[in-house]
Amino acid sequence: MRTKQIIIDLLDLLEQYEQQSPTSNILNTTDFVGFLNTQFKHDSVKRNEISGGRDEFLTNDYTENKVETDISILVSILFRYAKMYAKKALKESNIKTVDEFSFLITLLTHREISKQELINLQIMEKTSGIEIINRLIRQEFIKQFDDEKDKRSKLLRITEAGRREIISILPRMNLVSKIVVGTLTKEEQNILTYLLRKLDHFHNDIFIHDKENELEIIVEKTKNPRS
Numbered sequence: 001m002r003t004k005q006i007i008i009d010l011l012d013l014l015e016q017y018e019q020q021s022p023t024s025n026i027l028n029t030t031d032f033v034g035f036l037n038t039q040f041k042h043d044s045v046k047r048n049e050i051s052g053g054r055d056e057f058l059t060n061d062y063t064e065n066k067v068e069t070d071i072s073i074l075v076s077i078l079f080r081y082a083k084m085y086a087k088k089a090l091k092e093s094n095i096k097t098v099d100e101f102s103f104l105i106t107l108l109t110h111r112e113i114s115k116q117e118l119i120n121l122q123i124m125e126k127t128s129g130i131e132i133i134n135r136l137i138r139q140e141f142i143k144q145f146d147d148e149k150d151k152r153s154k155l156l157r158i159t160e161a162g163r164r165e166i167i168s169i170l171p172r173m174n175l176v177s178k179i180v181v182g183t184l185t186k187e188e189q190n191i192l193t194y195l196l197r198k199l200d201h202f203h204n205d206i207f208i209h210d211k212e213n214e215l216e217i218i219v220e221k222t223k224n225p226r227s
Helices: 003-020 029-038 060-064 066-089 098-108 115-121 126-138 160-180 186-209 215-222
Strands: 142-146 154-158
Touching: 003 029, 029 186, 066 098, 066 160, 098 115, 098 126, 098 142, 098 154, 098 160, 115 126, 115 154, 126 142, 154 160, 186 215
Parallel strands: none
Antiparallel strands: 142 154
16 A cells, blocks of 8 residues: 555544544544554454353344443453452552542542532442542541532542542552553553543433433434534
8 A cells, every 4th residue: 555545544534533523522643543443453352251152042132232242241340350459459448448549539639529529520329429428528538518609518628638548559559550451552551541531421421411311312322422
């Protein structure tokens, strides 16, 4: 293939990348490279089978959409692996759960934030989020106070004790991150990051706007995603 044809192909792919990117996203070279890697077939890697082999009971819809099914299963399984490693990292910490760590690390990056905002950032139901917040308040890792602009709302801030605790556990959580990415090369990590961010954008929009809807309505977003 001559260089001119490669440039033409790249321009076509750049146009596709721009069309597929949400209008709110800033286009950049890193994401474009990630997009390029999604356009070409890679050698498949055999995964651990959870199927017992009796596929005759599966519907045509399942077998025809096996890639989509595999993705949803693998994402769930990878989360369990990550959670297992994180629990090992937190064994000697006063932070007892991955959710508590996630809440505190988010608060570490905010001067202050409302309860509902924090819960939404964690993609969590309000009841479960409030339970975690109350535990962290009892441990004196965070404190709550009135929002001067909205007296009905409470704001949260990490305490010095919470800051010390989260910083002390970061080196071990960094080890978790290294284990989770396994033997992926830097290039593969970049591709995976691009794909996961794209999925996160899609699902976060559903969480914010459509989480009360039935699955049949939500699935329409795959056909008509919001810009």
